[in-house]
Amino acid sequence: MTGIGNRKEDHINICINESITPGHCYWDDVKLVHEALPELDMDEIDTSARVLGKKLRYPFIVTAITGGFPGAERINGNIAEACSRLGIGMGVGSQRASLEGEGRRSFEVVKDHDVPLVIANVGAPQLIAQRRKPAFEDSMLDDAMEMVGADALAIHLNFLQEVVQPEGDTRSAGCYERIRDVCRGRKVVAKETGAGISRSTAERLKGAGVAAIDVAGMGGTSFSAVELHRARDAGDRGRESIGSSFFDWGIPSPVSVLWANVGLPVIASGGVRTGLHVAKALSLGACCAGAANLVLEEATQSADAVEERLMQVMSELKAAMMLTGSKSVEQTSSRRSVITGKCKEWV
Numbered sequence: 001m002t003g004i005g006n007r008k009e010d011h012i013n014i015c016i017n018e019s020i021t022p023g024h025c026y027w028d029d030v031k032l033v034h035e036a037l038p039e040l041d042m043d044e045i046d047t048s049a050r051v052l053g054k055k056l057r058y059p060f061i062v063t064a065i066t067g068g069f070p071g072a073e074r075i076n077g078n079i080a081e082a083c084s085r086l087g088i089g090m091g092v093g094s095q096r097a098s099l100e101g102e103g104r105r106s107f108e109v110v111k112d113h114d115v116p117l118v119i120a121n122v123g124a125p126q127l128i129a130q131r132r133k134p135a136f137e138d139s140m141l142d143d144a145m146e147m148v149g150a151d152a153l154a155i156h157l158n159f160l161q162e163v164v165q166p167e168g169d170t171r172s173a174g175c176y177e178r179i180r181d182v183c184r185g186r187k188v189v190a191k192e193t194g195a196g197i198s199r200s201t202a203e204r205l206k207g208a209g210v211a212a213i214d215v216a217g218m219g220g221t222s223f224s225a226v227e228l229h230r231a232r233d234a235g236d237r238g239r240e241s242i243g244s245s246f247f248d249w250g251i252p253s254p255v256s257v258l259w260a261n262v263g264l265p266v267i268a269s270g271g272v273r274t275g276l277h278v279a280k281a282l283s284l285g286a287c288c289a290g291a292a293n294l295v296l297e298e299a300t301q302s303a304d305a306v307e308e309r310l311m312q313v314m315s316e317l318k319a320a321m322m323l324t325g326s327k328s329v330e331q332t333s334s335r336r337s338v339i340t341g342k343c344k345e346w347v
């Protein structure tokens with residue numbers, strides 16, 4: 001296995017076994033207004049949503065997690081099977097390893113299942129030349145999409161992680177132009193990985209031609225924390241210290257959902273752990289919510305375990321829709337929310 005494969009496996013183990021989220025849940029700062037007289041039957045609630053042109057049974061995507069090492073085939077297979085049963089979307093993790101010749105099957109396994117929305121994944125740093133590595137060519141991006149039967153391509157913006165990790169790709173000049181090129185003829189989702197997207201960045205991304213923005217804000221998985229643990233295990237005190245300083249760096253997810261709303265579909269992610277969080281995300285203007293860590297442990301076990309975890313979330317979403325008097329996702333989106341606490345300070 002190459003360095004990338006080892007790193008991907010480290011990420012899974014650290015995210016399952018270590019503390020990698022900030023102490024505060026920013027979704028708790030958002031409150032929905034209770035409807036005491038909903039005038040609807042729970043059975044008639046329609047949770048379906050259209051996201052990136054695809055009809056989902058619930059407004060939800062399991063966002064990018066992994067691929068590129070032997071154990072990843074099982075993880076992606078379990079997620080794909082559960083997403084296909086539930087009729088929700090799925091993203092795969094960075095396909096860099098497979099584009100460099102390793103672990104294709106761990107991505108191709110997604111095509112064995114009928115997932116209604118599949119999102120391929122490459123990193124913005126790989127779109128430009130890094131110190132000893134050439135930039136990915138357009139044909140490689142098309143290959144990444146074909147490998148998983150993708151409906152869209154996520155370009156992840158993970159510079160927080162790149163600056164904290166020892167082997168990080170820290171060149172970013174020229175990424176914007178390349179994203180603009182890649183958007184020609186492809187449906188692109190611009191995606192953070194845990195630090196959120198500001199209004200000005202969202203506007204620039206819109207100008208580049210992206211089809212949607214996945215905010216992946218601060219409050220859930222912190223890649224700074226993940227790299228802190230890797231640095232600690234490697235005895236790298238300097239990197240450990242950077243990881244610790246930037247542990248809770250970023251824009252809180254609910255704030256980023258508000259700020260990134262520049263007329264494109266917004267996927268709300270970063271610390272989404274319950275159906276109530278999903279309903280709050282909709283009321284803030286997101287077209288759907290997404291989460292990775294929520295199903296990570298279950299994904300190492302079985303498709304049934306992933307499905308069960310996700311069904312808990314969807315049942316809770318339905319309860320929140322009932323209690324806000326919302327018959328549909330559109331109605332949930334039009335419900336008022338109150339921003340309190342730390343998020344209020346931000347907005």
Ligand SMILES: Cc1cc2nc3c(=O)[nH]c(=O)nc-3n(C[C@H](O)[C@H](O)[C@H](O)COP(=O)(O)O)c2cc1C
Pocket residue numbers: 011012015063064065066092093094121154156191192193194216217219220221269270271272290291292293294296
């Ligand atoms: C183990 C793990 C690996 C991840 N790998 C990727 C990746 O390869 N590409 C990517 O765009 N995001 C990746 N992410 C980020 C997630 O897609 C998501 O944006 C982020 O974790 C915030 O959501 P969460 O709090 O629900 O985990 C990864 C997340 C986890 C937990």
